[in-house]
Amino acid sequence: MKKILNIALSVLITTTIFSCDNVDFGDTNNNPNGAGTENTASLLAGAMMRYSRLSGRDYLIRPTLYVQYMSQVTYTDEMRYNEAASDWNGYYVQTLSNLESVIAIANNELLHDPIFLSNGSPENQTGVAKIFQAVIFKRITDTWGDAPYNEALQGFENVSPSYDTQETIYKSIIEMVKEARDMMDTGTLGPKGDIIYDGDVTKWKKFANSLILQLSLQLSKKYPGASGYAATEFKSALNNANGVIDEVEEEAWFKYDQVFQNPWNANRRPDYFMAAEFIDALKGEDSDYNSTSNSSYDARIEYFANDASLNGVPYGFENGSGAGATGMSTLIWNTDTSLPLLTSAYTYLNRAEAANLGWTTETASTLLSEGIMKSYESLEVHWEGPEIADEASDYAAARVLDATTFGLSRVIAEEKWVALFPSGFDAWAEWRRTEIPALTPATDFLNNGTIPRRYVYPTSEATLNSNNYASGVGTLSPSTDNNSSKVWWDQ
Template sequence: MKKIITKTVLIALVSLSIIACDSVDFGDINDNPNAPSTAPSAGLLTNSMVAIGRPWTPSGLVMSTAAMLYSQYLANGQYPDESRYVDFNWNYYTYYAGPLRDLQEVINVKTGSEALDATNTIAVATLTRAYILHTMTDRWGYIPYSETLQGQENKTPKFDSQEDVYKGLFNEIDTALGMIDLTAPSPKGDILLNGNMARWIQFGNTLKAVMALRLSKRDVDLGGLAKTKFNEAIENVITTSNENIKYTYLSDDNNDHPLQDRFVDEGRKDWIMSDVIVNYMIGNGSNTAPQDPRLAKYADPVVGTNTFIGAEYGSGNDLVDNFSFITKNIIENGTAPAMIFTAAQMHFSMAEAVELGWMAGSAQDHFKMAIQESMNQWGVDAGAATAFINGYTYNGMQSIAEQKWVALFMQGYESWAEWRRIGGPATIQPPAIMLNGTGVPQRQAYPSTTPSINKVNYDAAVAAQGPDDLDTKLWWAK
């Protein structure tokens, strides 16, 4: 019996050693050893910028095959579903929980910080954020904006009207531009413009001008806001093609061009040049000598020939090798850049602004400069460029719409947005078979979980904007 008592006491003592009411001290065992606990501002900024160029859908912003199909630059090979709008719901959560959250963290870290690069870092993060959100509102229309990125504090962010998103973004851009200090150190981790703050002034103004012009049909409703914003920005936008703002892909396989991955690494031939753009650029030339000299830069002739042949948009084109592909300089070149903003685009914008009566000058001169900058961008030789420009009869807005569409080749989302606003060649027509919608898409539908997990706000957005499908026209397109 005595033995038992001794043992009992011993066990009881061991037990007591770990009893401490509600908790036991485990030290720092639950501190995650796999990731740092302090926010690395530079790494977060870089990551949010890499997201702009990252493959693949739905994240791809500057390199999206879906958007290039909407614009009918491309056609599908054997599998035509993508060109028939198979994708309905597009997940934007990857932007909020990804780059936008990372940028918010950068802004939080630098707000109130005495670091010398604080204001410039906040400005760069804000401009990057504005660029991403602008691309988003042009895809979905109403988007969560004013109540976002608060984690568990607000589990059901409301959808803001596109008008409010645009106005909010104008404010953000203006604030950011006001913060830029050319004498202060630039942010670390800026892989987009390498810390060149003068370039960020161009970036902010170019973005602002693009956004302002997008509201051309709403300028009167907005009391001239679009015109005002456009004119505030236009003096400082990019104007020559060597100023083009681009996303640079690197040679290593983690960071190289997404199309190079598809065509070379994976050997896929799922995208070919569409008949819409090839025939438009052949124009009154021939399929061996197209009217537009850029076609030979955009695309390669059919293998073994010198003819350019586009594949029927919306069809299954099984014999892909009978058609022209995007130039090898892109699909077989891992370091081909992707354009974010181009000088050509901005000259078209200025031509349109003159046509709209927003600014003084000659619309036709800007139109010609736009094509010239586009030719420069693609490395067309001067003589051929001049011949094309001089041979082109300028016909006001229709010419701007058509030639801007040509010049925005590969800039899928921007091109699709402009087509929805000002149109393009009449040959852009919906395919015979559509898996969703009743025409070329006007928007993308919200993530499929949204009606369940954010129902009240989703219903309000649908009630205000129109059905959550591909056909509902956005506010600025009406």
């Protein structure tokens, strides 16, 4: 990807010149070619903070509705799949641009002043910035499909960037993560401004490999074979000498405080409740709402729901009632509650799925059990609620037994659905790929009755970047800019 030093006057990403009213330029107003070179630690921290605090319906809540973690009782359009266009400026303008500045400065030795060098070695600063860019580009392409990638982040040099195919983006970011992992050196100074691992390069290398597991497995519908592209990349990352995230203390979590607040705190609207479909699955209820194979009590409900004894709200109706229903736990939406980016539980469950696909020689049932137990442990460590770890082994054993009846693929996917809460975007990407659990679409739907497979492109793309927008729409299935059209890896 072209490295741009000129991000001075604007970080115009797609086609629109944004007003000061709706863009936070953060630290990108300084010119790295001028006397006021940006502080790369501030740029890195700003990108991570902004990404972790993106909120509102488009950036936080919609996917939790689509996978039926949450239900609405008023203002129910999102839960019923309205076809509104969705903005991506928060990703391109407010996060990727800062990271691109870090990379550009690190690649220009003329800008390596004492402040820059005190912020970490150029290779380590670049490596973390590239890995985090990969995280964001995955979010973008999973959410919309084809998108600006190679021509993104060029500012006024290119106000009509072409769209890269999702296949190109995925393969490019996998290579970018490998390059970043391999350039980083644990023997040199780690990056300052790293709000996730505090400059721990060893953990970033594990994160990189775990991210590749996630990226490659997301392509399993396109490359299902054990000797295909996805399996090859998966095995290479799993066997890399730097390892993967397999302990809770190695997990990547965003940390918050009274100033840098958890985004759920500002979005705990009174019309959002836990969905009956999720609550009944956690309780193991034999009900019409529980579409999973689980019939055992899952103690993680005590972390997820504000009152585990209450019911959830049935999903997908224009008018509902929250009377006697539970909302999201305060353990999750307190101002200083940490939120997960990539966990050991998810990594173990990805390994379990790959083993079940025949991509590796690991034992899928063992990894399934370990993933469940790590999920329990991680909640206790990070959210400091009730003690539930003692119940993990019994629940894990019950789910492994369920797999002998219902199949490992189903149980693994269901346990991912639970373990990823409240990370709606990751859960939504997983569900679109596997369609497990077998969720029932909203009854009072506003689209064609299909659980959304993507977001509608931003309105500005159709009006100001029409040719490239049309190419992006053309690769969807069907080739219409609707939320029911499928992106490439979902086809």
